[in-house]
Amino acid sequence: MxxxxxxxxxxxxxxxxxxxxxxxxxxxxxxxxxxxxxxxxxxxxxxxxxxxxxxxxxxxxxxxxxxxxxxxxxxxxxxHPADLTRPYPGVVATLEVLTAQGHALGICTNKFHAQSVQILDALDLSRFFGVVIGGDSLPVKKPDPAPMHAAFAALPGAPLLYVGDSETDAETARRAGQRFALFTEGYRQAPVAELPHAFAFGDFATLPDFVDGLA
The missing domain is CATH 1.10.150 (DNA polymerase; domain 1)
Structure with missing residues (x-):
C-alpha cells in the first residue's frame, strides 16, 4: 500500500x-x-x-x-469556491481505483485549508483523502517541504509519491527528497523536461499503473 x-x-x-x-x-x-x-x-x-x-x-x-x-x-x-471549478478528466475514476487498491491518499496545497475543504466537499472529493494540508496549516508553505512531510506523516503506507503540476510542486518534492509524478495538463510554465520527475502523465488513467510499479 x-x-x-x-x-x-x-x-x-x-x-x-x-x-x-x-x-x-x-x-x-x-x-x-x-x-x-x-x-x-x-x-x-x-x-x-x-x-x-x-x-x-x-x-x-x-x-x-x-x-x-x-x-x-x-x-x-x-x-464562490466551486462555481466553475471541476475535476480534470479521469480524476474521480482514478481516485476510486487507488482507494479500492488500498492506497492512502492526502492533499498538500498552498490554497487555504478552509477553501480547500470547501472545494473538495462541493465536488464530492473529500471522501478520498485522509489528510488535507493547506497553505495556512503550518507557518510555512510549499516549496518548503514541511507541509508535504506533514501530509505524509498523517498517512499510513509506503512507498511515498507526491503528485503535482507545477514548478512549485517539483521543487517541494525535490527539497523533501520524495518521488514526484508530474501532471502535464495543469498550470506549469516551464517545459516538462526542466522539472525533475519520476513520471510525467497527461491522462489520469495511467497513474494507477505507475503506482503499482512502485511496489
Missing part, C-alpha cells in the same frame, strides 16, 4: 476560472480592468496572498493596498 499526496489546483481540479472570477470581482471594486485567464493561471500556485501580490504588480497598484485587496479576494473566493 502506497501513500500518495496530491496538489489540488491544476492537479486534481481546474480551479483557475473561479480564482480569476474572484480576482476580477476584487479588481472591479478597486476600479481596475479584469484579468484575463491566461495571465491569471501564471499567478496560481502559491496561495491567494501571493496571487494578489502578482495582480498588484501587474497593474502597478500601491503595495500598501495588499492586505485590503487580499481580504476582498478571500471573501469573494470563499463565497
Amino acid at each position: 502506497s501513500a500518495i499526496v496530491f496538489d489540488l489546483d491544476g492537479t486534481l481540479v481546474h480551479s483557475a476560472p473561479d480564482i480569476a472570477a474572484a480576482a476580477n470581482r476584487m479588481l472591479q471594486e478597486a476600479g481596475h480592468p479584469p484579468l484575463d485567464m491566461a495571465t491569471a493561471i501564471t499567478f496560481v500556485g502559491k496561495g491567494i496572498p501571493h496571487f494578489v501580490g502578482q495582480v498588484m504588480a501587474h497593474y502597478g497598484i500601491d503595495p500598501a493596498q495588499h492586505a485590503a485587496l487580499t481580504a476582498r479576494m478571500v471573501a469573494h473566493y470563499t463565497a
Whole structure:
C-alpha cells in the first residue's frame, strides 16, 4: 500500500476560472480592468496572498493596498469556491481505483485549508483523502517541504509519491527528497523536461499503473 499526496489546483481540479472570477470581482471594486485567464493561471500556485501580490504588480497598484485587496479576494473566493471549478478528466475514476487498491491518499496545497475543504466537499472529493494540508496549516508553505512531510506523516503506507503540476510542486518534492509524478495538463510554465520527475502523465488513467510499479 502506497501513500500518495496530491496538489489540488491544476492537479486534481481546474480551479483557475473561479480564482480569476474572484480576482476580477476584487479588481472591479478597486476600479481596475479584469484579468484575463491566461495571465491569471501564471499567478496560481502559491496561495491567494501571493496571487494578489502578482495582480498588484501587474497593474502597478500601491503595495500598501495588499492586505485590503487580499481580504476582498478571500471573501469573494470563499463565497464562490466551486462555481466553475471541476475535476480534470479521469480524476474521480482514478481516485476510486487507488482507494479500492488500498492506497492512502492526502492533499498538500498552498490554497487555504478552509477553501480547500470547501472545494473538495462541493465536488464530492473529500471522501478520498485522509489528510488535507493547506497553505495556512503550518507557518510555512510549499516549496518548503514541511507541509508535504506533514501530509505524509498523517498517512499510513509506503512507498511515498507526491503528485503535482507545477514548478512549485517539483521543487517541494525535490527539497523533501520524495518521488514526484508530474501532471502535464495543469498550470506549469516551464517545459516538462526542466522539472525533475519520476513520471510525467497527461491522462489520469495511467497513474494507477505507475503506482503499482512502485511496489
